[in-house]
Amino acid sequence: DAGVIQSPRHEVTEMGQEVTLRCKPISGHNSLFWYRQTMMRGLELLIYFNNNVPIDDSGMPEDRFSAKMPNASFSTLKIQPSEPRDSAVYFCASSPDRVMDTQYFGPGTRLTVL
Amino acid sequence: GEDVEQSLFLSVREGDSSVINCTYTDSSSTYLYWYKQEPGAGLQLLTYIFSNMDMKQDQRLTVLLNKKDKHLSLRIADTQTGDSAIYFCAEIANSGYSTLTFGKGTMLLVSP
Numbered sequence: 001d002a003g004v005i006q007s008p009r010h011e012v013t014e015m016g017q018e019v020t021l022r023c024k025p026i027s028g029h030n031s032l033f034w035y036r037q038t039m040m041r042g043l044e045l046l047i048y049f050n051n052n053v054p055i056d057d058s059g060m061p062e063d064r065f066s067a068k069m070p071n072a073s074f075s076t077l078k079i080q081p082s083e084p085r086d087s088a089v090y091f092c093a094s095s096p097d098r099v100m101d102t103q104y105f106g107p108g109t110r111l112t113v114l
Numbered sequence: 115g116e117d118v119e120q121s122l123f124l125s126v127r128e129g130d131s132s133v134i135n136c137t138y139t140d141s142s143s144t145y146l147y148w149y150k151q152e153p154g155a156g157l158q159l160l161t162y163i164f165s166n167m168d169m170k171q172d173q174r175l176t177v178l179l180n181k182k183d184k185h186l187s188l189r190i191a192d193t194q195t196g197d198s199a200i201y202f203c204a205e206i207a208n209s210g211y212s213t214l215t216f217g218k219g220t221m222l223l224v225s226p
Contacts, residue, residue, distance in 0.1 A: 042219060043218075045213055102147075107156050
């Protein structure tokens, strides 16, 4: 298996633009997680899906952030409009079924908002 | 609330043992994990321990859990330069849809 796939790996955009990050979980995994990593705040869980349904989105910073999982093999995290403070590395992770199952992380998307 | 604390930095010499420490506050934690993050990469699971265990050994890695003190440690024997990375402690409670709570990570620097 190729593991969790994220695209793009790097994104540089200007303040106010829309940004869409993509994730393909490991085939057969039922849980998908979006994290944000910054030096100041460490690793933060943004949202968690189970069987394509958002279970916990309490970590989503504000209405500018939205996430979807239209099917079991694809998820997006969208920021509109983007702001410089959104600059971070965004990770997607998937796990087989239960939350306590091992999470497998993608390589991350490094987002820079100018 | 849940909180996981780690020291931010550890420096050792190649061949020495490294001990990375972690404390957590959630007494209902049932699974505790150690993840490793190399530069420019995602997190990779190293090992985990159930809360009903106090020790787990896996090759050069030894995990010790003191449930009374809510203290978890990761010992790396014969540390190599390739072990240089950020190590994250994480815990999860066995309650429905609980999610992982990560510490801020300990940067391990191994010098030759």
